[in-house]
Ligand code: ADP
C-alpha cells in the first residue's frame with residue numbers, strides 16, 4: 001500500500017551534499033579553463049601555458065609562474081569553501097581577486113583526476129600533490145621546478161559516464177568555447193605577458209603551440225594580435241572621456257566594429273564584456289548594443305570588446321552565480337541608456353566620415 005505520510009526533511013550527508021552541489025562550478029572544459037586562469041592571475045602570474053589533450057577531454061593543464069602554494073596550504077587546496085582570498089562577506093565589495101568562493105579546485109576534484117605541482121617562493125624544491133575525488137591529498141612527493149604552479153586536470157567526468165560521453169562527442173565545440181574564454185582574459189588582463197596554448201585533437205600530447213599571445217599594454221594591440229592586424233581598420237574606439245557629466249555612474253573603454261565593417265552574422269562570436277575588469281555575461285546590455293548597431297548595419301553583428309567600470313562598487317554584485325560570470329548591476333537601465341547615447345553619437349559621426357570619404 002502507498003505510504004501517504006509526508007516525506008521527512010533530513011540533512012544530506014556531507015559527501016553527498018558535496019557531490020550534488022559543488023559540481024556547479026566546473027561544468028565544462030571552458031569553465032575549468034576559466035577557473036585555472038583566474039587562479040593563476042590571482043597568484044600574480046605573468047606567463048601562462050595551457051595544454052589540452054583530446055581537446056581537453058583527456059588533459060587540461062595550466063603552468064604558471066605565479067607565487068606558488070605554501071606547504072601549510074596543501075591540505076586545504078581541494079576543500080570546498082577554503083580560500084586564501086576572502087575572509088568575511090563585507091570584503092566582497094572590495095575584493096580584487098577573481099576568486100573568492102573557494103570552490104573551484106574542490107569542484108574539479110569531484111569531476112576529474114587532479115594533480116598539482118607547485119613551488120612557493122620560500123620553498124627550496126617543488127612538490128607534486130595528487131588529489132582524490134573528495135579533494136584530499138593522497139600523495140605528496142618532492143619534485144624540482146621553478147616558482148609557480150601547474151594544475152593538471154585529467155579525464156574530465158571520468159566518474160560520470162553520461163557526461164563523459166557527451167564531452168567526448170562534443171569536445172571540439174567545448175574546446176572552442178575554452179579558446180573564447182582564453183581570449184577574453186588575454187584581452188582584459190594587463191598582467192599577462194605571455195600566453196601559450198597547445199592542443200591536440202587525439203590522445204597524443206600536442207607537438208607545437210597552437211597560439212602564442214603576448215598581450216600588450218594597449219587593448220588595441222592585443223585585439224590585433226588575436227584577430228589579425230586588419231581588424232584595426234574596422235573598429236572604432238568607444239571613448240566617453242569627453243563626456244563631462246559630473247554624476248556619471250559608469251565609465252566605458254573599448255572597441256566596436258564600424259557600422260560598415262560588421263564581423264559576423266552570429267552575435268556570440270566576438271563580443272567580450274567586462275565589468276570592473278572581470279569578463280562577464282550580460283545579455284540585456286549586449287542586446288542594447290546589438291540593437292543600436294542594427295540601425296546602422298542590419299546584416300551583421302559587431303565585434304565588441306568593452307570594459308565597463310561601475311564607479312560605485314556598492315551598486316554592483318559579482319556573486320550572483322557560482323561561475324561569477326553573471327553580475328548584478330543595480331542601475332542596469334542607466335548603463336544601457338548611457339551606452340546607447342555614446343554609440344549613437346559615435347556611429348552617426350563615423351558613418352558621416354565614411355560617406356564623405358567615398359565622394
Ligand atoms: P578561490 O580561487 O575562490 O580561492 P579555488 O578553489 O579556485 O578557490 O582555489 C583555492 C586556493 O588555492 C586559492 O585561494 C589559492 O590560495 C590556491 N591556488 C589555486 N590555484 C593556484 C595557483 N595557480 N597559484 C597559487 N595558488 C593557487
Ligand code: MG
Nearest residue numbers: 038039099104
Ligand atoms: Mg579560484
